[in-house]
Amino acid sequence: MRDYLVFALPGIVISSIVGMWIAPEGLMGYDWRHYFSLGQCTYGTSYYPPWIILVAYLGWPVLVGLTLSGLALALYQRRSTPIAAVSACLTFPVFWVLFLGQVDGVALFGLTGLPWLIPLATIKPQVSYLACLANKRYFLALIVWLAISIAIWGLWPLDILGIAEFSAWQQPHDIHLWPWWLPIVLVMLWLSRGDVDMLMLAGTFAMPYLHPYHYVLVVPALARMGQVTAMLLSAISWLPVLANWYGDWCWYLGHLFPIILWSNLCIRRWRFAGSWRALVVLQSWVPRELAGQRIDIP
Numbered sequence: 001m002r003d004y005l006v007f008a009l010p011g012i013v014i015s016s017i018v019g020m021w022i023a024p025e026g027l028m029g030y031d032w033r034h035y036f037s038l039g040q041c042t043y044g045t046s047y048y049p050p051w052i053i054l055v056a057y058l059g060w061p062v063l064v065g066l067t068l069s070g071l072a073l074a075l076y077q078r079r080s081t082p083i084a085a086v087s088a089c090l091t092f093p094v095f096w097v098l099f100l101g102q103v104d105g106v107a108l109f110g111l112t113g114l115p116w117l118i119p120l121a122t123i124k125p126q127v128s129y130l131a132c133l134a135n136k137r138y139f140l141a142l143i144v145w146l147a148i149s150i151a152i153w154g155l156w157p158l159d160i161l162g163i164a165e166f167s168a169w170q171q172p173h174d175i176h177l178w179p180w181w182l183p184i185v186l187v188m189l190w191l192s193r194g195d196v197d198m199l200m201l202a203g204t205f206a207m208p209y210l211h212p213y214h215y216v217l218v219v220p221a222l223a224r225m226g227q228v229t230a231m232l233l234s235a236i237s238w239l240p241v242l243a244n245w246y247g248d249w250c251w252y253l254g255h256l257f258p259i260i261l262w263s264n265l266c267i268r269r270w271r272f273a274g275s276w277r278a279l280v281v282l283q284s285w286v287p288r289e290l291a292g293q294r295i296d297i298p
Contacts, residue, residue, distance in 0.1 A: 004113060007076070011069035012062070019064025024101055032060060032101025047162040050153040052123060055103055067098060067105025071220065073112040080223030087234035088222040091257075092241065096213035104216045111196070111217065115141030119149075126163075127217050130189075130203040134196045163209045171211075172248035173240070175255060178208040191266055191279065197221035198269075201262040205255075212240050212254035221261055224268075233261060 024032050035044045039056030055063070071094065075085045088094070097104050107128045110120025114131065118141040121128045132142040149156065185206040192198030201218050204210060215237070222230045239253035266279075273279040 008069060008073060008113070011072055012065045014065075015068035015072075016061040016065030018068060019061035022064060022098075024060050028099060029060060029101035032063060036063075036101065036103060047160050049123060049125065049149065050156050051119060051149070052103070055106065055123070058106075060101065063101060063103070063106065064098065066109045070105055070109030070112055071216075074108060074220035075223045077112060078220055078223035080220075081227055081230075083227040084223045084225060084230040087227075087230040088219050091215075091219050091222070091234050092237040092254075093213045093216040093219055096211075097216045100213065102213060104214065108217050108220075114138050118142060118145045125160075126207050126209075127200050127203050127214060130199040131196045133189075133199055134194055172243065173211050173251050174209060175212065175240075175252050176208055176210040177205055177255075178210075181205045188262065191269070192262075195265065195269070197224070198262055198265050201258045201265070204258050212237075212251070212257075215254070215257055218258060218261065221265065225261070225264060229264060233257060236260065 022028065031044075035042055036052070036055045037060070039053050041048075041050070041053060045052050058066070071089065072085075075088055080088070096102075103124055107121055107124045110117040110123065111128060111131055114121060115137050118132070118138075121131065122142070122145065129142060132138040146157070185202055188202035188205070189199060192202050197218055197220070201221065204214060204218070207214065219237075222233055225233065237254075237257045239256060240251045242253065243250035270276060270279045
């Protein structure tokens, strides 16, 4: 715990100073100004957990600070090389989350401190909850926090079903594949057992409301790629921007980022298992770079 705090607290302070220089004006910080800073449940946040209203007390600089320090912590925990770290920081999801003032960065910070930071990790649970399936401690923390939160706020998980209303808007940058991809997702989840990054990557394809910035939670997995692969994936993450010139279909190019990233991790898992047959029956396996996280909370 002490090592984690020694790394995390200065990171939040330094990153928050950066946030003070980035004023949420104009389109910058749009979601922060119109939804999260209000400190109340509005139409745009109706499908979020009830404690989303507490984000307003953080303030814009701390929101930016948690996002940047969460990314830095996650990369450090995965023993990232400098090139992979820079590649991760330059991905489209990171820029978009910061630009909108979204809370995905808070969830990312929470994931670096599981199981104790489970309230932060589940502040936007559509993808992050799958990380809790990686081991028993995380899963137990999820169940305990779910029970506590329901005791305080009632059956709030039912509110998440309201996300279907937003997917009905058919926004061009909503690239969900729900429910057609579910059979494939189930296979991907089985092959991802014990791997936080692979589980979340697989889960993105089961989201009924998906924007490319949601991938920010899996961006730290670039630290587990080779340097060239990390740079290529960073560039690939920007392909949805082509929609500005070539049409809305380009938004769906955003799926290439998680598909290639998950496939690379799966191939590494296959090499460890020795064969595809062994991979299917492989017991829950924790990759070397995730097994000994240097600033994990004991």
